[in-house]
Amino acid sequence: MAYGYTVDQVVADLRRMILRGDLNPGDHLRQDDLAHRLGVTRVPIREAFKTLVAAGMLVHRRNYGHFVARLSSDELQQIYWVRKVLENEVVRTTQWPQAQTLVAARALNDEIVALAAGAAETAVAVDEIVACNRALHFLLFDLSPRDLIIREIGRLWDVSEQYHRVYLYEPDTIARVVREHAGIIDALEACDRSTYRRLLTEHRQRGESSVRQIIEARDRVTPPVSG
Numbered sequence: 001m002a003y004g005y006t007v008d009q010v011v012a013d014l015r016r017m018i019l020r021g022d023l024n025p026g027d028h029l030r031q032d033d034l035a036h037r038l039g040v041t042r043v044p045i046r047e048a049f050k051t052l053v054a055a056g057m058l059v060h061r062r063n064y065g066h067f068v069a070r071l072s073s074d075e076l077q078q079i080y081w082v083r084k085v086l087e088n089e090v091v092r093t094t095q096w097p098q099a100q101t102l103v104a105a106r107a108l109n110d111e112i113v114a115l116a117a118g119a120a121e122t123a124v125a126v127d128e129i130v131a132c133n134r135a136l137h138f139l140l141f142d143l144s145p146r147d148l149i150i151r152e153i154g155r156l157w158d159v160s161e162q163y164h165r166v167y168l169y170e171p172d173t174i175a176r177v178v179r180e181h182a183g184i185i186d187a188l189e190a191c192d193r194s195t196y197r198r199l200l201t202e203h204r205q206r207g208e209s210s211v212r213q214i215i216e217a218r219d220r221v222t223p224p225v226s227g
Contacts, residue, residue, distance in 0.1 A: 007044045010047075014034070019162055020130075025069065025162060026067060027067060028066075029067065055158060056155070057158055069159060071159070076215060079159060091144075091193065094144045095144070097143055102188065108135055111132045112133060112178055
């Protein structure tokens with residue numbers, strides 16, 4: 001039993017398990033099971049649950065316990081509306097990148113292409129594609145000095161990112177995402193703010209549409225539980 005395990009470490013582990021699909025939307029989480037799985041006591045598990053509820057990644061139902069958050073279409077719409085507002089401010093305040101940032105962004109996009117060949121065969125490849133996609137976006141967001149806004153964007157990504165794994169599993173989707181990334185990077189290189197904003201907006205809207213289709217298909221098969 002790892003008594004020295006901190007709450008932050010447990011939060012990071014649970015967050016990772018949710019984002020990579022080891023824990024799925026709607027899953028009922030039991031403290032004893034997770035404590036055994038992570039080799040910790042129940043105390044850091046309980047505290048980590050509180051943190052993840054506050055972050056929107058878990059929900060607590062009285063008399064039932066904790067569950068991995070399962071987004072509704074309405075909640076998804078709210079998330080992407082807030083993201084639009086915040087990301088527009090990031091775009092407005094973006095400082096034009098130096099050459100090494102553009103090189104790093106293109107390298108991440110190339111890594112997505114390289115990983116895509118194995119995506120249909122291994123969950124690991126999909127996890128890495130999702131990680132590269134996020135790293136690329138936040139590399140570009142970090143060109144803005146609006147640190148608090150960028151952290152809030154990160155929290156909103158956390159809430160919906162488990163669904164990104166599903167649509168980034170499709171080769172056609174990956175090819176489209178890579179093309180869109182390339183255009184966004186080119187707009188930054190050209191210091192063309194209006195094109196950067198337009199392309200990022202279109203990219204985000206297509207992502208929202210893909211996630212919405214996943215949620216609506218899921219709800220047709222397994223309607224959400226009320227309460």
